Amino acid sequence: MTDPDTLIDARDAVASKAVSALELTRRMLTRTQALNPTLNAYNEVLAERALATAKRVDDGEITGPLAGVPIALKDNLCTSVGKTTCSSKMLADFRAPYDATVVKKLEAAGAVFIGKTNLDEFAMGSSTENSAFGPSRNPWDTSRVPGGSSGGSATALAAGLCVASLGSDTGGSIRQPAALCNLVGLKPTYGRVSRYGLVAFASSLDQIGPFTWTVPDAALLLNVISGHDPKDSTSVPLDVPDYLATVEEPVKGLRVGVVKEFADLAGLDPQVKAAFEAAVATYKSMGATVVDVTLPNSHYGIAAYYVIAPCEASSNLARYDGVHFGHRTAEQCKDIIELFSKSRAEGFGDEVKRRIMIGTYALASGYYDAYYVQAQKVRALIKADYDKAFESCDVILTPTSPTPAFKIGEKNADPLSMYLCDVFTVTCNIAGIPGISLPCGFTIGEKPLPIGLQLLAPAFAEEKLLRIARMYEAATDWHKARPILSETI
Amino acid sequence: MSEPLTLDQVRHVAKLARLALPPEQLEVFTGQLGSILGYVEQLRQADVAGVEPLAHAIKLTNVLRDDEPTPALPVAQVLQNAPATDGPFFKVPAVMGADEDSAG
Numbered sequence: 077m078t079d080p081d082t083l084i085d086a087r088d089a090v091a092s093k094a095v096s097a098l099e100l101t102r103r104m105l106t107r108t109q110a111l112n113p114t115l116n117a118y119n120e121v122l123a124e125r126a127l128a129t130a131k132r133v134d135d136g137e138i139t140g141p142l143a144g145v146p147i148a149l150k151d152n153l154c155t156s157v158g159k160t161t162c163s164s165k166m167l168a169d170f171r172a173p174y175d176a177t178v179v180k181k182l183e184a185a186g187a188v189f190i191g192k193t194n195l196d197e198f199a200m201g202s203s204t205e206n207s208a209f210g211p212s213r214n215p216w217d218t219s220r221v222p223g224g225s226s227g228g229s230a231t232a233l234a235a236g237l238c239v240a241s242l243g244s245d246t247g248g249s250i251r252q253p254a255a256l257c258n259l260v261g262l263k264p265t266y267g268r269v270s271r272y273g274l275v276a277f278a279s280s281l282d283q284i285g286p287f288t289w290t291v292p293d294a295a296l297l298l299n300v301i302s303g304h305d306p307k308d309s310t311s312v313p314l315d316v317p318d319y320l321a322t323v324e325e326p327v328k329g330l331r332v333g334v335v336k337e338f339a340d341l342a343g344l345d346p347q348v349k350a351a352f353e354a355a356v357a358t359y360k361s362m363g364a365t366v367v368d369v370t371l372p373n374s375h376y377g378i379a380a381y382y383v384i385a386p387c388e389a390s391s392n393l394a395r396y397d398g399v400h401f402g403h404r405t406a407e408q409c410k411d412i413i414e415l416f417s418k419s420r421a422e423g424f425g426d427e428v429k430r431r432i433m434i435g436t437y438a439l440a441s442g443y444y445d446a447y448y449v450q451a452q453k454v455r456a457l458i459k460a461d462y463d464k465a466f467e468s469c470d471v472i473l474t475p476t477s478p479t480p481a482f483k484i485g486e487k488n489a490d491p492l493s494m495y496l497c498d499v500f501t502v503t504c505n506i507a508g509i510p511g512i513s514l515p516c517g518f519t520i521g522e523k524p525l526p527i528g529l530q531l532l533a534p535a536f537a538e539e540k541l542l543r544i545a546r547m548y549e550a551a552t553d554w555h556k557a558r559p560i561l562s563e564t565i
Numbered sequence: 566m567s568e569p570l571t572l573d574q575v576r577h578v579a580k581l582a583r584l585a586l587p588p589e590q591l592e593v594f595t596g597q598l599g600s601i602l603g604y605v606e607q608l609r610q611a612d613v614a615g616v617e618p619l620a621h622a623i624k625l626t627n628v629l630r631d632d633e634p635t636p637a638l639p640v641a642q643v644l645q646n647a648p649a650t651d652g653p654f655f656k657v658p659a660v661m662g663a664d665e666d667s668a669g
Contacts, residue, residue: 401646417585452618508622
């Protein structure tokens with residue numbers, strides 16, 4: 077297959093008519109038909125709509141910076157075409173009455189939507205195993221998870237079933253699957269991208285962002301989806317720089333921070349550690365100064381996250397009541413409380429129930445101060461740590477995930493062990509800052525598994541973050557590797 | 566806050582969260598939620614003297630707009646996902662039921 081598989085290459089190929097949008101879309105759909113039954117990347121393929129849009133691009137009716145490029149959308153982004161399920165039985169038949177702002181922006185840019193991608197139910201998880209529609213599989217080793225919660229978006233791109241995709245990141249849900257699938261995954265600053273039409277999980281932490289093969293691709297997609305939206309008051313009214321225009325400019329006098337507390341973290345895979353240290357050395361060889369920084373409260377990150385996120389989730393998910401939309405129990409109910417309680421028990425999966433209950437418990441009177449307020453105070457400490465660390469460096473480097481992709485089923489019995497996957501990613505959401513994961517190596521073995529490097533930057537410093545990420549990418553070849561997938565597997 | 570979570574507490578939380586869970590699931594959750602709460606206990610060790618709680622990492626202020634009517638979704642679209650309807654209404658069983666919760 078010689079089709080372009082990156083966003084910018086696809087855009088250029090369509091623009092120069094090297095390939096028609098219709099032909100490119102058809103081939104993506106054919107490949108999807110062959111591979112999706114195994115990989116389970118898409119919950120729904122929007123073939124008819126994709127072909128119609130592609131034809132309109134070829135006819136010159138649709139133009140724009142993404143004209144004719146095949147893109148996948150995480151199935152917690154509302155689309156007026158197809159369903160929006162959040163991979164939950166609760167929303168299995170839900171049809172959104174409107175498009176999310178990011179969907180509108182992509183559509184206005186000429187993108188072709190191939191389908192809606194699988195996720196951990198309501199974006200709660202790190203493996204896509206919590207999906208009501210079964211797990212997605214990692215294209216690098218189909219016995220393993222692609223990460224989560226945006227695992228379907230990562231799988232679809234890594235398998236060549238689109239040229240870019242959108243995910244959402246509440247505690248690492250873009251960056252961790254990007255790391256496990258050899259992709260670039262960007263979580264923008266909180267407020268950079270409108271959340272209107274993103275089904276809410278934890279509203280103070282959620283942010284939409286791109287999966288791509290390259291940093292310039294991520295810059296282009298960020299250009300399109302960023303900006304203030306009157307429909308999301310937490311989106312900030314700041315100008316959006318042209319991220320793509322500057323992405324090839326190296327940062328002079330670069331200072332990269334390495335976190336003292338992360339050096340010998342328990343549970344850090346030795347091969348991940350080695351790949352991370354080699355990445356730091358690569359920056360050093362490009363003339364960067366390596367600065368030791370300290371994030372003394374970072375070890376509270378997961379604990380604070382697993383109070384704040386469930387508290388917000390328990391409130392956000394109260395709307396699923398079996399009345400206005402979503403699953404309703406077929407059982408006869410004596411009153412409305414029974415209707416709520418049975419519908420919710422039938423519609424939600426176990427992880428969603430656990431988080432709703434943790435949040436309900438932590439917000440209950442008598443516990444509120446001990447859990448929720450305490451977690452928010454720790455949040456202030458974590459943010460202050462970052463503010464201080466960024467006084468002495470431009471970006472902070474960490475591994476993205478402490479381990480490469482794990483086996484499907486490996487962490488199912490113990491929810492807490494799954495939570496620990498987020499150790500390097502959660503504090504970024506807690507502090508609201510941007511983070512990106514880049515391919516930085518592979519494990520040694522019969523089926524080599526990708527390893528990710530995470531770069532963290534101060535709030536709204538995406539322009540510099542992308543330039544620094546591009547410096548590493550331009551100096552290495554990891555991002556050029558593709559999984560070997562036969563269309564007849 | 567440091568006593569282990571009991572089955573009764575979990576049953577009460579499930580009720581507050583409007584989740585009708587079977588007894589065997591309540592038992593599994595008692596163990597799992599207990600271990601998660603045990604893990605987050607460590608937050609108590611953080612030195613938060615004089616620290617103000619932070620709800621949002623990015624400074625935000627309330628956004629006001631003029632109170633002008635704009636088109637809303639048509640009723641048919643509002644109801645299109647409803648499990649049960651009656652004319653322009655969402656249909657539900659008795660709101661004032663036998664359960665003591667309903668009155669409170």
